[in-house]
Amino acid sequence: MDRRTxxxxxxxxxxxxxxxxxxxxxxxxxxxxKIGLLTPLTGVVASGGKEIVExxxxxxxxxxxxxxxxxxxxxxxxxxxxxxIALQKARKLTEQTKVDFLVGDLLANTGLAVSEYAKTAGIPxxxxxxxxxxxxxxxxxxxxxxxxxxxxxxxxxxxxxxAYKKMGYRKIxxxxxDYTFGHEQCGGFAQMFxxxxxxxIAQHWNPLNTxxxxxxxxxxxxxxxxxxxxxxxxxxxxxxISQWTNFGLKGKIPLLxxxxxxxxxxxxxxxxxxxxxxxxxxxxxxxxxPATKKFVDEYNAAYKHLPSIYGFSHYSAALWIAQAIDAVxxxxxxxxxxxxxxxxxxxxxxxxxxPVRLDAYGNPIYDVYIRNVVKRPDGKLWNVPVxxxxxxxxxxxxxxETYMKQPSYSRxxxxxxxx
Amino acid sequence: MNMTxxxxxxxxxIVLLALIPFALSGYQTSLATLMLIYALLAMSIDIMAGYTxxxxxxxxxxxxxxxxxxxxxxxxxxxxxxxxxxLGIGLAALVSLVFALLAVRTxxxxxxxxxxxxxxxxxxxxxxxxxxxxxxxGLRGAVRPDWLVDPSRFYYFVLAVGLVAxxxxxxxxxSPFGLSLKGIRESESRMKSLGYHSTxxxxxxxxFSGVMAGVAGVLYALFNSFVSPSSVALAQSVKGLLxxxxxxxxxxxxxxxxxxxxxxLENVVSSFTERWSMVLGVLFVLTMIFAPEGIVGKLRSIxxxxxxxx
Numbered sequence: 082m083d084r085r086t087x088x089x090x091x092x093x094x095x096x097x098x099x100x101x102x103x104x105x106x107x108x109x110x111x112x113x114x115k116i117g118l119l120t121p122l123t124g125v126v127a128s129g130g131k132e133i134v135e136x137x138x139x140x141x142x143x144x145x146x147x148x149x150x151x152x153x154x155x156x157x158x159x160x161x162x163x164x165x166i167a168l169q170k171a172r173k174l175t176e177q178t179k180v181d182f183l184v185g186d187l188l189a190n191t192g193l194a195v196s197e198y199a200k201t202a203g204i205p206x207x208x209x210x211x212x213x214x215x216x217x218x219x220x221x222x223x224x225x226x227x228x229x230x231x232x233x234x235x236x237x238x239x240x241x242x243x244a245y246k247k248m249g250y251r252k253i254x255x256x257x258x259d260y261t262f263g264h265e266q267c268g269g270f271a272q273m274f275x276x277x278x279x280x281x282i283a284q285h286w287n288p289l290n291t292x293x294x295x296x297x298x299x300x301x302x303x304x305x306x307x308x309x310x311x312x313x314x315x316x317x318x319x320x321x322i323s324q325w326t327n328f329g330l331k332g333k334i335p336l337l338x339x340x341x342x343x344x345x346x347x348x349x350x351x352x353x354x355x356x357x358x359x360x361x362x363x364x365x366x367x368x369x370x371p372a373t374k375k376f377v378d379e380y381n382a383a384y385k386h387l388p389s390i391y392g393f394s395h396y397s398a399a400l401w402i403a404q405a406i407d408a409v410x411x412x413x414x415x416x417x418x419x420x421x422x423x424x425x426x427x428x429x430x431x432x433x434x435x436p437v438r439l440d441a442y443g444n445p446i447y448d449v450y451i452r453n454v455v456k457r458p459d460g461k462l463w464n465v466p467v468x469x470x471x472x473x474x475x476x477x478x479x480x481x482e483t484y485m486k487q488p489s490y491s492r493x494x495x496x497x498x499x500x
Numbered sequence: 501m502n503m504t505x506x507x508x509x510x511x512x513x514i515v516l517l518a519l520i521p522f523a524l525s526g527y528q529t530s531l532a533t534l535m536l537i538y539a540l541l542a543m544s545i546d547i548m549a550g551y552t553x554x555x556x557x558x559x560x561x562x563x564x565x566x567x568x569x570x571x572x573x574x575x576x577x578x579x580x581x582x583x584x585x586x587l588g589i590g591l592a593a594l595v596s597l598v599f600a601l602l603a604v605r606t607x608x609x610x611x612x613x614x615x616x617x618x619x620x621x622x623x624x625x626x627x628x629x630x631x632x633x634x635x636x637x638g639l640r641g642a643v644r645p646d647w648l649v650d651p652s653r654f655y656y657f658v659l660a661v662g663l664v665a666x667x668x669x670x671x672x673x674x675s676p677f678g679l680s681l682k683g684i685r686e687s688e689s690r691m692k693s694l695g696y697h698s699t700x701x702x703x704x705x706x707x708f709s710g711v712m713a714g715v716a717g718v719l720y721a722l723f724n725s726f727v728s729p730s731s732v733a734l735a736q737s738v739k740g741l742l743x744x745x746x747x748x749x750x751x752x753x754x755x756x757x758x759x760x761x762x763x764x765l766e767n768v769v770s771s772f773t774e775r776w777s778m779v780l781g782v783l784f785v786l787t788m789i790f791a792p793e794g795i796v797g798k799l800r801s802i803x804x805x806x807x808x809x810x
Contacts, residue, residue, distance in 0.1 A: 122774070159774070163728075163730050164637070164638055164726065164728045164730070165724070165726070165728055165730045165731060166730075168724065168726055169767075172527065172530070173527065173767070176525075176526060176527035176530075177525070177527040177528075189637070190636045190637045190638065190728065193637055193640065194638065194640060194726050194728070197640040197641070197725070197726065198726075201642060201725075259627075259628075259635065259636065260635060260636035260637065261636070261637050288627060289636060491630065492630050492635070493630075493631070
């Protein structure tokens, strides 16, 4: 081999032998606290993703971008509504931008991918919107905390109770996006509904980004259920509601929805086709509690539209995180202490108008409202509470330990009696 | 003259690649690792698109299938990652064989569409077969062996595997068999009249390129410790094809250049602007107008024209 090659290869070999890992010197808390916000700015749930940024930023702007005596810097990355990209961006934020903790993501599959990364990298990850049940049930990760969030199956259970007892439905068909969030929302609904004595006569699962729902709508029409429970998010929800009306089913079959189905991000551009849909959630922007009204008015003034669950959840999350940062006096580098402070937060100033705290498994407890979509005097649509179910935890009427013995909700297990 | 020149270029590139972990941070080294993995995918596509003259849109799916096998074998079946990698390459070969048998009798646009459809079948299976593939959630779990967790070590591992694979591909396309593929690209009827069994040659070529895509796929499993249906989607095949085209179809090493360009665009340029995909689109259009033979192809033709004008 010639001299050039010899020198180059020996340099490379020596380098290999001498290589060691460098220990990161933790900067003592004087610089700004860096927050990595992952959110889908493109893809099927881009409408919700934008509002995540709005809600999060609104809080920090209201307090002058400071907490615990330090400045707050938010780094926003687009997760593309896709778990591969979410993972890439999580890595980038943690390893290149060197943020102190991660927040955000919308779709459950992106959240699960980033949670797995957070587990191995040890970085705190807060998930106000990711509702994958197991993250606070069977597969709890200590540094992944559902700050101001909820589990997927938490909200539909009161709705199933309302549907059976108040509305008198006995036979229901569910249609849902085919991924964890959909499986768990439908599972929560189906298990409660069948335990009360109702029957789920069919369940349809559509891929994310379904353009044409007519095959499903035709089957629903033929089966003649008492009501339909629909779990769609983002652009899929908009399409479903329009096609439901165009197909002629509006007014003929009552429509029940998951909270994302009638979320502001979906209904604000719609008209009469969205009115009258019943859903359940901890947040209703039409709630006339003073704290909620104040938040809705401030949000509307800042962004010229009513807040959605995504905006609200991330506003509350920012509030929650700020309280924890104040509790540790800005020392977020001490991760165990910071995580402990997060767990101990009892949010008294939440826009919900009632205190919010975590249960023993790391998921918040809420009053769940049964909401109806109505038109305001100014023509805009919003969700107004018609009934309240107080103190709903992620387990509600079930005993946690017994509940966690049953398998996680999936396409094949929905908590219904096997046929 | 040509051979020595090429040897110098090769050695310089290898040395440059070997020095990367020293020049760049751990995160950037992992990006370089990703670039090497995609380079393998792009080169495997180039074997079909460049040398055989039939452009496939399914190699992303074959790549992703290998990734799925490794992830499933290690996380759900509790197996050894190395065995998983062999199984992944094996399934990639099997899938390529099936695709080849179905597709090689067509050419041009029909071949493109047929391979596109076959890739979509794989995507559909990965999306719906939730009990095995995890559906939209994908499969996740640590699959990288402990001694490879350090990004620099893993980079050298991927570099070593990549160099071996590139060497194999290079020997393949330079061999008489590789030349027969070029002949089929030029004129299939003439090759047939000379007695070459063109269908058999195409099938072998296709499976070989699929195996190489499978090698890239198993490395990706170790890199990412995560797989989801987007890894087998059409976008993956298109990305690989774009890398091959921007680097230069028919040059083999163009795949490395193309992969570098696109990975850098995706990660570095995206820090400065949200519209990085527009930059990619503009780059692609400019390449097609001014340098349709790709970056490496353009460099080679500049060298030749300079030689000729002496």
